[in-house]
Structure formats: structure tokens, C-alpha cells
Amino acid sequence: MTDREDLTARMLAAGRELSTAAVMFHTALAARQGLSATEEKALDLLDRLGPLTARQxxxxxxxxxxSVTGLVDRLERKGFARRVPNPADKRSVLVETVPDRLTGLAPLFDHYVASLTELVTRxxxxxxxxxxxxxxxxxxxxRDATRLLKDDGETFAPDSR
Amino acid sequence: MTDREDLTARMLAAGRELSTAAVMFHTALAARQGLSATEEKALDLLDRLGPLTARQxxxxxxxxxxSVTGLVDRLERKGFARRVPNPADKRSVLVETVPDRLTGLAPLFDHYVASLTELVTRxxxxxxxxxxxxxxxxxxxxRDATRLLKDDGETFAPDSR
DNA sequence: ATGTTTCGTTCGACCGAACGAAATAATTGG
DNA sequence: CCAATTATTTCGTTCGGTCGAACGAAACAT
Structure with missing residues (x-):
């Protein structure tokens, strides 16, 4: 095995390590906040797409x-999201995340960011x-691989986003 | 902002992107196989630690x-793990993963690995x-951050199961 | 030998989370 | 201004996943 092949193999191995570390971190983060997978996914959607109606x-x-009614009820009870009236349509409800829902975890994030910042001085x-x-x-x-994984498996199960 | 600070900021942003991509990939992978979070975690444990008794x-x-009885029942029914007799103790049961439980997904992995291998030729x-x-x-x-997250959260909530 | 501990399973119960159908409220269009 | 449509909630149900307690089988100890 050449040095180059060795380096490439180590890149793949290290990438797997980082990948599992990331998954475990997110899992621990959700557990720490008392969130289920569905709840965390919903919060992520709300963060990325902005306030959404229940239907969206x-x-x-x-x-x-x-199911969304129950989901938002739980998120509200836990203090991670809230319903606000939709000015454009009084039937519907806008759901948004509570702005400072991660404040308690800030020290941890800061520490991690500082650790990475220090690392790259190398x-x-x-x-x-x-x-x-x-x-x-x-x-x-x-992301491409994820899309393949989904499309390939949901040919018959429309997600319809 | 100096170039160096800019580079560091971009490292953090790219790291977050990769992290969420990894989480979504794992989620899609589990969904594709019809596995719950607990089931996937169990398979990961069995892969990393080798065959374990139900108690372990x-x-x-x-x-x-x-709960483990039911969990292993589900894994067996889905074809991802199996019970084998423990030669050292006839009371206990060893649980192991089925060796080729990812064969159907091999093309996908190969594609992703090839893509990364090509990438690093840069x-x-x-x-x-x-x-x-x-x-x-x-x-x-x-991993350190994950450990902090767990330890810090379980100081008062003994799991003790 | 025989009493005790350990292992896994079975049983019955519970809870969270999802669903479909019906109910309620507000908007839209003729 | 009323009928049809749309948005959400309520209600009752189902299902999966976990648990504690009780049990039989095997191992251990004395």
C-alpha cells in the first residue's frame, strides 16, 4: 500500500469516527433537553424554514x-416553541421556536467551539x-447519499414537501 | 476580520453542515432499514463490542x-441479529449481528466512498x-463534548436501570 | 445434595405518539 | 350572504416500546 492509499484509508476511517461522534452528540443533546426524535426534527425544521403553520x-x-397538534402541544409544554396568531389567516396558527431555547447549553457550545478554534492553530x-x-x-x-437513500426507498411513499 | 479569522469561521460553519448531514444520513439509513433508534443503537453496540449476552x-x-427480550425479538424478526447459544453458560444467550446485514446498501456506500476518494485527489x-x-x-x-453533556445531565438523575 | 443466586423469558400493564373521523372556526367565491 | 373550502383541534383508538414481577432452567456454593 502506498503512502497515498494509506492516507486515503485513514481519511475514510477518521470520517466515520467523526460521523458517529456527531450522531452521538446530537442524540445526547436531544436526550438532555428531553426531546424525542420527532420533536427535534420539528424544531430543526422551524429553525431552518422560519415560522410555519401547523399544516406546513x-x-x-x-x-x-x-399529530402536529400533539407535537406542538408537547413543544410548548417543554418551552421550545410557541403558537402565535397568523395575521394573514385567523384560522391558522403559526408555530415558531422560542428564541433562546439553547441558552442553558451555551457554555458547552462555547467550550467546543474554543476547542476547535485552538485545534486549527496547528x-x-x-x-x-x-x-x-x-x-x-x-x-x-x-447530502447526496442521503437523498439517494430516501428517493430509492420512497418511490411509493410521497413526502410531498 | 482577518483572513485567518475568516478561515476559522468557515471551518466552524462547514463543520456544522457536515454534522447535520451526518445526522440526517444516519436517520435516513435507519428509516430505510425499518429500524428504531433503540434498535440501531443496539446493533451499533453489538458491532463495536462483539457478541454480548442479553444482560450485557x-x-x-x-x-x-x-425490554431486551423484546428488542432482540424485533431484531431477529427483521433479520439484523440472532441469538446463539453461549457455550460457557447454558442459561445465557449471546446476541450477535448478522454478518451481511448491510449488503443491500453496499452500492450506496461504495458510491459515497468513491466520491470521497475522488475528492481528496484535490x-x-x-x-x-x-x-x-x-x-x-x-x-x-x-466525544468529549458528548461526555460533558451526559455527565452534567445525570448528576441527579441516576439511570440505575 | 440442596439451597441460593443468576440468566433470560413470559405476562400484564402502562405511556407516549401516531392516526382517522368528526367537530369547530374562519376564509373564499359565487 | 350563504355554501363550499380550508385550518386546526378534539375525540377515541391503535400500536410500539418499556417496565416490574413472577417463573423455569442452569450454575454456584457450602
């Missing part, structure tokens, strides 16, 4: 409208640029 | 013995070594 949230999360600008490029590209390719 | 699996997964040896080092170190630091 149902569509994005692939849930029945009745590398010169050229190396760091390569790292940034790699992370960006790897994320894009993993 | 219960301890590692923080489940009651009765970088010279120095840069690639930096990438490998970064991935390894970032994984270690994220």
Missing part, C-alpha cells in the same frame, strides 16, 4: 394534522483552506 | 432485561495529512 409543519415532517493557511474545502465538499456528498 | 446488552443500552500529501489529523482530533473533541 405537518407536510415537512410527514405527519398527519392531528495548521497553516494552505492546510486550513484544504480542511474547509474538504468539510464543505464532504457535507455536500453526504 | 441491557446494561450498555440502559434497558431493563425484559489535495497534496501535506494537505491530506492535515485533513486526516483534523478529522481525528475533531472527533475526539466532539
Amino acid at each position: 409543519l405537518a407536510a415537512h415532517a410527514s405527519l398527519a394534522p392531528a 495548521y497553516n493557511d494552505i492546510e486550513l483552506a484544504a480542511i474547509v474545502d474538504f468539510l464543505t465538499e464532504a457535507a455536500a456528498r453526504q | 446488552l441491557a446494561a450498555h443500552a440502559s434497558l431493563a432485561p425484559a 489535495y497534496n500529501d501535506i494537505e491530506l495529512a492535515a485533513i486526516v489529523d483534523f478529522l481525528t482530533e475533531a472527533a475526539a473533541r466532539q
